[in-house]
Amino acid sequence: MKKGDSFSYTFSLTETIYNGFIAIFNDMNPLHTDCQFAQNHGFSDKVMHGNILNGFLSYFIGEKLPIKNVIIQTQEIKYYKPVYLHDSLQFRAVIEDVFESVKTIELKFVFENQNQVKVARGKVQIGIL
DSSP: OOTTOEEEEEEEOOHHHHHHHHHHHOOOOHHHHOHHHHHHTTOSSOBOOTHHHHHHHHHIIIIISSOOOEEEEEEEEEEOSOOBTTOEEEEEEEEEEEEGGGTEEEEEEEEEOTTSOEEEEEEEEEEEO
16 A cells, blocks of 8 residues: 555445444434434434444445555544435545554545535544554
């Protein structure tokens, strides 16, 4: 992997993912579980948990990169727009830097919804084992 390499993947926010997140982490905040509550606060529907996107990022790093001997060292994500159940998210990442002396790669990434609206962006630093 080298500086400038780019990657993309599409994630679907399904009922299984949503329900699984709630079952595992028990985050029952009404913004995420009560459509009426979310609408009363200016959203069109219940908002999906932001950390679901972190799970997508983890999956991408662990399963979709061309190398498997990696570990996430740091990550940063900024949320811009809400994500809703059944959204299709296009994930794109590009290698910003490769630090061979310390076996580290830095990627910048973005998530866009099916309407090409940026919903989140960030960066992740991975170490090569």
